Amino acid sequence: MITIAGIGPGDSQLRVYGVESCLADADVVVGSVRQLDTLKIDQNKRMKLPKLSDLREYVNNHLSLNIILLASGDPLMYGIGTWAINNFGRENVRILPGISSIQYCFHRFGLSENDTFFTSSHGRKPDFDFLLMHQQVGMVTDDEIGPYEIAAEIRRRHQHRMIYVGEDLSYPTEKLSIFDETNVENRKYKLNVVIIKNA
Template sequence: MISVIGTGPGSRMMLTRQAENAIDRAEFLVGWPRLLALFPDFIGERMEMSGSIDLMLDWLRCNKRRRVAVLASGDPMLFGIGKCIADAIEPGYRECLPGISSVQLLFSELGLAMNDVFITSSHGKQPNFDFLFAHSKVALVTDKSIGPYQLAQQAMIRDLRCTFIIGERLGYADQRISIVPPHKVEMEYDMNVVVILNERQ
C-alpha cells in the first residue's frame, strides 16, 4: 500500500494520528530531505526523492504491495504530489492521508475566513493575472519565478488597491507574516504563501 502522507506546514506536531500510524507501519519512508528530517526515529529504509518524479512513480508502481509512506508537504492534494501518485497507482494500492496546508495555516493565523477565497499556485506556470485580480480574495502557493514581488508588480501595473499578506516558513519556529500594500512588497521571501485582498471588490 502506498500511503501519501500530508506532513502539514513543517511541524511534526501538526501531523494527524492516522498519518503517524501509517509511518510507524511503513517499510519505506520516501520524501525530500527536509521532510525525512522530521522523522529521525524511523527504523525502516529511507529513500530521498530525486529530481525525477517519473523515476519515483516507476519505483512506487513496482513496490505498491509493500508498505510505503510517501511524505508530502502540506496537503498532498492541494498543489502537491498526491494527484501524480493517484494517477499512477490504481485504487486499492494507494491511500491519501491529508495534512494541514500552508494556506489553511495562514488563514487560521490571521483569523480570516476561507469561504470565499480563490486558491491557486504559480509553481512552474504563468498565472492569468487579469483573472487572478478579478477575485476579491486570492491565495497562492508561489515559487521563485512568480513570487510575492512579481505579483505585487502586476498589481501596481493595474493600479489596484489591494493588500498583500505574505506568510513565510509557516509552521516553523521562525515563521513570519507580513501585511503590506503592493509597493512595500520586498523582492525576496523565504518559502511562502501569498494572500491578496482586492479592496475594489
C-alpha cells in the same frame, strides 16, 4: 499500495492524527531530506525523493511493499496526491490529509477562507487578469513568481490590494508580513504563501 501522507506545514503539533502510526508500519518512507529529517525517519526505511519518473518505476515494481510518500501540507492541494492517483490508480493509493500551508496562513492572519480562490504559481505563470477578478486569492508561490512579482502585476493593472505573506510557516523562523501593492519588499522570500485581498 502507496500511502500519501500529508504532514502539514511543518510543526509536528499540526499533523493529522494517524500519520505517526502509518509511518511506524511503513516498509519505505519517501520524501525530501527536510521531511525525512523532520520526522526522524530511520535510515533503513528512508528513501530520498527521486525524479518522479524514477519514483513511478520504483512504486510499480514494489507495490507489495507498504510505501509512504510524504507530502508537505495537504497532498491534494497542489500536492503530490493528484500525481499519485493519476499514475497508480485510485485503488492503489491511500491519502492521509494534512493541514495545507494556505489554510494555516489564513488562520495565522485571522482571515476567513470563505469564497477564496486557491492556486499555486509553482512552475506556472498565473493569469493575473483572472486572479484579480476574485475578491480573495490564496496562493502558494515559488522563486519565479513571489510576493514582489505579484505586487508588480497588481500595480501594472492600476489596482489596489492588501498582500499578506507568510514565510516558513509553523517553523521557529516563521515570519508574517502585511503589505499593499506599493510596499512589498524586493527580496528573496523563504518558503511562502501569499494571500491577495481586496482592500
